[in-house]
Every structure is written in C-alpha cells, then in structure tokens.
Amino acid sequence: MPDLITHSAFAYALTRSQRFDRFRVIFYLGTVLPDVITRPFYIINPHLYPYTVAVHTPLFMILFCLLAAEFFIEPLRKPVRLYLLAGVFLHLFLDFFQRHIESGYLWLFPFSWKTFEIGLFWPETPLMLAPLWLTLIAAYEAIRLLRKKSD
Amino acid sequence: MSRFLRISLYLVLLAGLIWYGRTRDPRVTLAMCLAEPEKYHGTRIEVANETIVQQLFNDGFTIRYLGKTVTVIGDPTGLRPNEFLSMIAVFDRSGRLLLEKKHLALYRRWKIWVSVPPVLLFLIFFLRRYRLDLSTLQWQEADRA
Incomplete structure (x- = not known):
C-alpha cells in the first residue's frame, strides 16, 4: 500500500466537484478502509497475518461496504454503498501500481491465489511525495478560502 | 429481506472468507518451515510479515520473524539493523535460509505513522x-x- 496520505491526496483531488459535498467523507473513509481494517492487526501482532489474507481483497471489501451501509438509515444506504465502494476501488487501483518482492494482492480471491500488479513502485516510495501532496492541498485550500472571502 | 438478515448474511460471508484465507492459503510460510523443517527442506519461500533485520555479518544476517531469530545466508549489502525486510529465500532443514533476493523496506515505520x-x-x-x-x-x- 502507498501511505494513507498519498491515498487521501488522490481522493481529495478526485472529489473537488460539488457533487461530492454531501458524501465526500464517506468516499474518504472508503479510500482508507482496506488498510484500516487490515494493517493495524498484523502490525501490532504479526501472528494475526493469516487472518487478514482475505481482507484486503475486492470481494471482501465489497461485502464489507454492503455491511457498513446497513448501519445507516435507509435513505442513506444506497449513496453510502456507492461512495464507500468508489473510495475502496480508488485505493485498490493505486495499490495495483505497486510492486512486491514476489506475491502481491489477491485480486481474484477466493477464486484464485494468483497475484498480479503493474509494479511501478515499492510500497514505501510514494512516501517521498507526501510532502508535495500536502503542500498542493494546502495551497489549493488557501486559494479557495481567499476566493471565498473576496466574493 | 430484513436488515437483521442482511447483516447476518454479510457477517457470515465475511467470516467465511477470513476462514478460507486462513486455512486454504497454498503459500508456504517461514513459520510452517520452522515447525516442520524436514518437510520443507529446499522450499523456496517469501518472507515478509513484519520481518526485521537484526544482526549483520560478512556472509549473512539474522532476522526477527514472529518472535524467532532466523539466520540468513547471503549478501547483507544495503541492509540496516532494525529495518523491515522482505525476501525470497530457500529454506534449509537446519533452520537457516539461503537468500535469493531481498528488499529493505526503508521508511516503513514512517509510512505507518504518517x-x-x-x-x-x-x-x-x-x-x-x-x-x-x-x-x-x-x-x-x-x-x-
């Protein structure tokens, strides 16, 4: 996985349209969700890794988003499903560009144990660009605030 | 279908996937090799899962893997103690690993914290x-x- 600042920066860039205003935070949560429900467990206790094999996979994440949407009131469930899944798939899309020493993510789990990825960068590499993403976001927000004040 | 049934169904499916991933993963791990060294002698495995470099020697190094110290025979160039490592290696019945390739995950701690x-x-x-x-x-x- 790239770091979650990189994932979040891409989510931020893609959700500038006003159409996202109402459910932007759901999209953001979807963007970090695959790592949030996987990494802490085996980082804190590496013995738990085998239990997380299934979690960072498209099918598991789809089911998890469907489950999460059930904890919203009925009129919100459909948009929550949609925005959460969109965020999750943005996360998985970025992960697809990573490289691992051999086996990567199990995109077709549980139907196949084959892994494949584009292999453009190691998981740690995007961290070098995190300060750039933060600077760009800060600059964009500053300009937006100044424009708002002048209107 | 009622909300309760849908939630129950999703929970069962998610638990089933976790169980399947836990029990049916065909990949051989270092933990399996260490548990049955004779059976897995000569097996080429991937070692990652929060593996940390411990000590460096001229012809190898040691790693910390799931609380155990394991000796790796191979080029330690570029490695640093206390950094995360992933590697491909061949398991020997003596409990040692013969290194094929490695990747030092420098800045992984930073990545976790940021x-x-x-x-x-x-x-x-x-x-x-x-x-x-x-x-x-x-x-x-x-x-x-």
Missing part, C-alpha cells in the same frame, strides 16, 4: 457530519437528524 493522521481526520469529519441513533444502531446526517 498514515494515522488522515484516518483520525476522516473520523473527526465523519463524527461531525453523522450521528448514531443508538436505539436503531443507524447513522444519520447530523444536520438532518
């Missing part, structure tokens, strides 16, 4: 925007509650 603030920020945004109705266990928008 990943925490975005999650906290999004949780704050979420809690400002949504309220949980405890009687129904359903979130609704705070400004429309």
Whole structure:
C-alpha cells in the first residue's frame, strides 16, 4: 500500500466537484478502509497475518461496504454503498501500481491465489511525495478560502 | 429481506472468507518451515510479515520473524539493523535460509505513522457530519437528524 496520505491526496483531488459535498467523507473513509481494517492487526501482532489474507481483497471489501451501509438509515444506504465502494476501488487501483518482492494482492480471491500488479513502485516510495501532496492541498485550500472571502 | 438478515448474511460471508484465507492459503510460510523443517527442506519461500533485520555479518544476517531469530545466508549489502525486510529465500532443514533476493523496506515505520493522521481526520469529519441513533444502531446526517 502507498501511505494513507498519498491515498487521501488522490481522493481529495478526485472529489473537488460539488457533487461530492454531501458524501465526500464517506468516499474518504472508503479510500482508507482496506488498510484500516487490515494493517493495524498484523502490525501490532504479526501472528494475526493469516487472518487478514482475505481482507484486503475486492470481494471482501465489497461485502464489507454492503455491511457498513446497513448501519445507516435507509435513505442513506444506497449513496453510502456507492461512495464507500468508489473510495475502496480508488485505493485498490493505486495499490495495483505497486510492486512486491514476489506475491502481491489477491485480486481474484477466493477464486484464485494468483497475484498480479503493474509494479511501478515499492510500497514505501510514494512516501517521498507526501510532502508535495500536502503542500498542493494546502495551497489549493488557501486559494479557495481567499476566493471565498473576496466574493 | 430484513436488515437483521442482511447483516447476518454479510457477517457470515465475511467470516467465511477470513476462514478460507486462513486455512486454504497454498503459500508456504517461514513459520510452517520452522515447525516442520524436514518437510520443507529446499522450499523456496517469501518472507515478509513484519520481518526485521537484526544482526549483520560478512556472509549473512539474522532476522526477527514472529518472535524467532532466523539466520540468513547471503549478501547483507544495503541492509540496516532494525529495518523491515522482505525476501525470497530457500529454506534449509537446519533452520537457516539461503537468500535469493531481498528488499529493505526503508521508511516503513514512517509510512505507518504518517498514515494515522488522515484516518483520525476522516473520523473527526465523519463524527461531525453523522450521528448514531443508538436505539436503531443507524447513522444519520447530523444536520438532518
């Protein structure tokens, strides 16, 4: 996985349209969700890794988003499903560009144990660009605030 | 289908996937090799899962893997103690590994720590925007509650 600042920066860039205003935070949560429900467990206790094999996979994440949407009131469930899944798939899309020493993510789990990825960068590499993403976001927000004040 | 049934169904399916991933993973791990060294002698494996470099020697190094120290025979060039490592190696019945290739995950600790603030920020945004109705266990928008 790239770091979650990189994932979040891409989510931020893609959700500038006003159409996202109402459910932007759901999209953001979807963007970090695959790592949030996987990494802490085996980082804190590496013995738990085998239990997380299934979690960072498209099918598991789809089911998890469907489950999460059930904890919203009925009129919100459909948009929550949609925005959460969109965020999750943005996360998985970025992960697809990573490289691992051999086996990567199990995109077709549980139907196949084959892994494949584009292999453009190691998981740690995007961290070098995190300060750039933060600077760009800060600059964009500053300009937006100044424009708002002048209107 | 009622909400209760849907939630139950999703939970069963998710638990099933976790169980399947836990029990049916065909990949051989270092833990399996260490548990049955004779059976896995000569097996080429991937070693990752929070593996940390311990000590460096001229012709190898040691790693910390699931609380155990394992000796690796191979070129230690570029490695640093206390950094995360992933590697491909061949397991020997003596409990040692013969290194084929390696990747030192420099800055992985940084990556973990810088990943925490975005999650906290999004949780704050979420809690400002949504309220949980405890009687129904359903979130609704705070400004429309």
